[in-house]
Amino acid sequence: MNYTPVVGLEIHAQLATESKLFCSCSTEFGAPPNSNTCPICLGMPGVLPVVNKKAVKYAIMMALATNCRINRRSGFSRKNYFYPDLPKGYQITQYEVPIAEDGYIEIETDGKRKRVGITRIHLEEDAGKSLHPEGKAEEVTSVDFNRCGVPLIEIVSEPEISSPKEAVAYANKIKQLLEYLGICRGVLAEGNIRFDINVSVMPEGAGSLGVRTEIKNLNSFHSLAKAIEYEIERQIKVLDNGGRVVHETRLWDEKKLITRSMRTKEEISDYRYFPEPDLLTLVVTDKWLDEISSTLPELPDARCSRIEKQYGIPHYNASVLTSTKPLADYFEQVAKLCKNSVRASNWVITEVMKVINERKITVDEFSVRGKALAELLDLIDDGVISQTAAKEVFSAMLETGKSAARIVEEKGLFRVSDEQAIREIVDKVIAEHPKEVKRYQGGKKQILGFFIGQVMKLSGGKADPKVAQRILQEVLDN
Amino acid sequence: MQIENALVKKVAALARLEFSDDSLASFVTEFAKIISYIEKINELPLEGLSPLSHPVEGVQMLREDKVKGSLSISDALSNAPSKRDGFFTVPRVLE
Ligand SMILES: [Zn+2]
Numbered sequence: 001m002n003y004t005p006v007v008g009l010e011i012h013a014q015l016a017t018e019s020k021l022f023c024s025c026s027t028e029f030g031a032p033p034n035s036n037t038c039p040i041c042l043g044m045p046g047v048l049p050v051v052n053k054k055a056v057k058y059a060i061m062m063a064l065a066t067n068c069r070i071n072r073r074s075g076f077s078r079k080n081y082f083y084p085d086l087p088k089g090y091q092i093t094q095y096e097v098p099i100a101e102d103g104y105i106e107i108e109t110d111g112k113r114k115r116v117g118i119t120r121i122h123l124e125e126d127a128g129k130s131l132h133p134e135g136k137a138e139e140v141t142s143v144d145f146n147r148c149g150v151p152l153i154e155i156v157s158e159p160e161i162s163s164p165k166e167a168v169a170y171a172n173k174i175k176q177l178l179e180y181l182g183i184c185r186g187v188l189a190e191g192n193i194r195f196d197i198n199v200s201v202m203p204e205g206a207g208s209l210g211v212r213t214e215i216k217n218l219n220s221f222h223s224l225a226k227a228i229e230y231e232i233e234r235q236i237k238v239l240d241n242g243g244r245v246v247h248e249t250r251l252w253d254e255k256k257l258i259t260r261s262m263r264t265k266e267e268i269s270d271y272r273y274f275p276e277p278d279l280l281t282l283v284v285t286d287k288w289l290d291e292i293s294s295t296l297p298e299l300p301d302a303r304c305s306r307i308e309k310q311y312g313i314p315h316y317n318a319s320v321l322t323s324t325k326p327l328a329d330y331f332e333q334v335a336k337l338c339k340n341s342v343r344a345s346n347w348v349i350t351e352v353m354k355v356i357n358e359r360k361i362t363v364d365e366f367s368v369r370g371k372a373l374a375e376l377l378d379l380i381d382d383g384v385i386s387q388t389a390a391k392e393v394f395s396a397m398l399e400t401g402k403s404a405a406r407i408v409e410e411k412g413l414f415r416v417s418d419e420q421a422i423r424e425i426v427d428k429v430i431a432e433h434p435k436e437v438k439r440y441q442g443g444k445k446q447i448l449g450f451f452i453g454q455v456m457k458l459s460g461g462k463a464d465p466k467v468a469q470r471i472l473q474e475v476l477d478n
Numbered sequence: 479m480q481i482e483n484a485l486v487k488k489v490a491a492l493a494r495l496e497f498s499d500d501s502l503a504s505f506v507t508e509f510a511k512i513i514s515y516i517e518k519i520n521e522l523p524l525e526g527l528s529p530l531s532h533p534v535e536g537v538q539m540l541r542e543d544k545v546k547g548s549l550s551i552s553d554a555l556s557n558a559p560s561k562r563d564g565f566f567t568v569p570r571v572l573e
Contacts, residue, residue, distance in 0.1 A: 017543045018543050018544065018545050019543050019544060019545045019546070024541075024544060024545055024546035024547070025545070025547075025548045026545045026548065032551065032564060033551070033563075033564040033565050034551050034554045034555060034564055034565065034566070035548065035551050035554075035564075036548050037548055037549055037554045038548050038549055039549075042549075042554060050539065050540075050541045051538055051539075051540050051541065052540070052541060052543050053540035053541060053542060053543065054542075054543035055543070056540060075532055080492075082494055083571075084566075084568045084571055096529075130571060131565070132570065132571070139569070139570050140560070140562070140567040140568065140569065140570055141567065141568050141569070141570050141571045142562065142563075142565035142566070142567050143565060143566040143567070143568060144565060144566075145554070145566070270488075270492055272492065275532055275533065277533070277534075279538055280532055280534060280536045280537055280538040280539075281532050281536070281537060281538060282538050283537045283538065
């Protein structure tokens, strides 16, 4: 039997505000435990939450970026459950009417574009952090409430994702949008973005969806893909063996790379939502909405097509360069300052990104700034140095921080287009390879490339390959 | 709405409350009374009216995103029955 996987994602993203959603405590990451708390976020009796305007603004920005309809009137509810990291015994979230609904984003996998619907985006507060220290003597769970009350948006997709690859493309696109908007720090390792998934498989030809399972709190693209992959295979196996899939929440075991059933009483969740009596209706006025949409930055898809056209670079290059905003900013800086923007795009994608990945740094931490790289690339286009020499200069720039021109001067890397100098090298190469000369003259013209390579090698990459080719042909053909 | 032992037990479990069988029986009676009182609302002709998003009219005020300081760690922990190294501690919760 063939099955079609059906996957939906709920993405929780921490909003990069200074203060929490309902109180004025700092949202700083990595502060000493319980140093950013107050009576409101500790859930003391008699306190009142007050909504952070910037958090609402950020939620609206994401809603606009994902083509959602903004609900001008939305509300907050209480979601009731007991857990040590939730001091109030309830989470304030948006339930009946969220801030935004009915949007979509476009994703691309294997060159194919696809639209994935967004069901809703809502605002809510994060919970604290429970730590379970290892070791038998530690029979306690420690709780840090610094994260408690940090603003989150939850972005709920339609169940329109049909493979682990699409799920990663979707999650990546959401992360990219959050970063472009500057509303989320986007560090998965710090838990800024977390994924919940629901997975089911539909037998081919069946008109309705299969029974789904849920897996919560995945925090990397890798575990997102692996968990979906595992769960699809598990469900198909169950169905093929005549069993049935149980609707449940399953845990992802990061070490064994499997999902397993939780089988606890908590499984039957009954959150008893009701309107939060301490908060009134959240209203978004026309004026505010206009203000926010008019200041929305250029988004990745728009920037990709603009960069492709404006600089005349291949689509692939444009999409890689716009994968993050700092990278796109860096490329545009180089491209504006140098003569050859196609060359600039290739250099940023290969040479610059190689160093960034190797050193595990960000584009902003990369020491060769846009202007310095543009100067180097112009030396190639002005015929001052060869492509090979440019790579050497680039390494030296990284090490010394000196300008390209200065390094070329110091190392004497000027390209040799002086005919006499190249002729001498050609003579030497021909004298050293009598066998190859015979083969060439016997008709094997394709070994001309070998001779050019030898000339380039002997000249230390400085010979102009075009001049070398012309002289070689001149000498060999006569 | 039918109020039974099982429902009261479920609500009690969700609220982490425990009752003796005697008080359970009295809760069943009291719950039934309260629910039937509230259910009177269902008798109102409400067709064509949109649901009230909040029982209180008015618009939520918003505050600027400013950090205004927090409690000291020792103040934050001062009411905690159990604490260690700056953390609140609770009986171990297994994930
Ligand atoms: Zn607080």
